[in-house]
Amino acid sequence: MNWDHPQPFILTLAPAAGDIDGLDHTNNAVYVQWCEKAGWAHSEALGLALADYRRLDRAMAIRRAEYDYILPTTAGEALLLGTWLYATDGKLNMERRFQLLRARDGVTVMRGRWELICIDISSGRARRMPPEFCAHYLPAVVA
Numbered sequence: 001m002n003w004d005h006p007q008p009f010i011l012t013l014a015p016a017a018g019d020i021d022g023l024d025h026t027n028n029a030v031y032v033q034w035c036e037k038a039g040w041a042h043s044e045a046l047g048l049a050l051a052d053y054r055r056l057d058r059a060m061a062i063r064r065a066e067y068d069y070i071l072p073t074t075a076g077e078a079l080l081l082g083t084w085l086y087a088t089d090g091k092l093n094m095e096r097r098f099q100l101l102r103a104r105d106g107v108t109v110m111r112g113r114w115e116l117i118c119i120d121i122s123s124g125r126a127r128r129m130p131p132e133f134c135a136h137y138l139p140a141v142v143a
Contacts, residue, residue: 001080001101002107002108005084005086005142008099011081015076016075020074028069031067031110035081035114038083038098039083042096043060043137046136047136048136048137053121054121056130058133060094060119061118062114062116063116063117064115070110071102073100078103078104079102082099084096084142085140086141088137090138092117094118094129096113097112098112099112
């Protein structure tokens with residue numbers, strides 16, 4: 001596969017009939033939902049689930065999101081969604097990137113990027129990543 005970065009965390013997906021819009025393509029909002037699903041699945045695979053966020057009263061919140069829709073996809077088409085943790089200052093900010101490939105030929109159909117900031121859940125204010133976040137997330141950051 002033609003991944004943008006090495007060793008992605010990968011979800012295997014296929015658009016269902018309800019994911020298709022009036023143009024007979026996967027609706028763009030579905031890609032956003034898939035990215036959220038991949039982000040959580042990757043976080044859980046790294047050892048941090050929503051329950052940990054709540055216990056620590058910290059979360060990595062999306063500050064900014066960008067999606068580049070390159071090619072359409074259709075119902076039942078086999079897709080691979082890769083995600084990586086990327087740039088980070090190791091204290092407050094992190095970036096998550098996404099790449100969606102058609103499984104049959106490895107062609108990229110969508111790329112996405114989130115700028116994440118660590119927040120205190122109870123106040124919504126920016127806070128440093130707790131040591132537990134650093135221990136789980138920073139080793140997974142693409143250099």
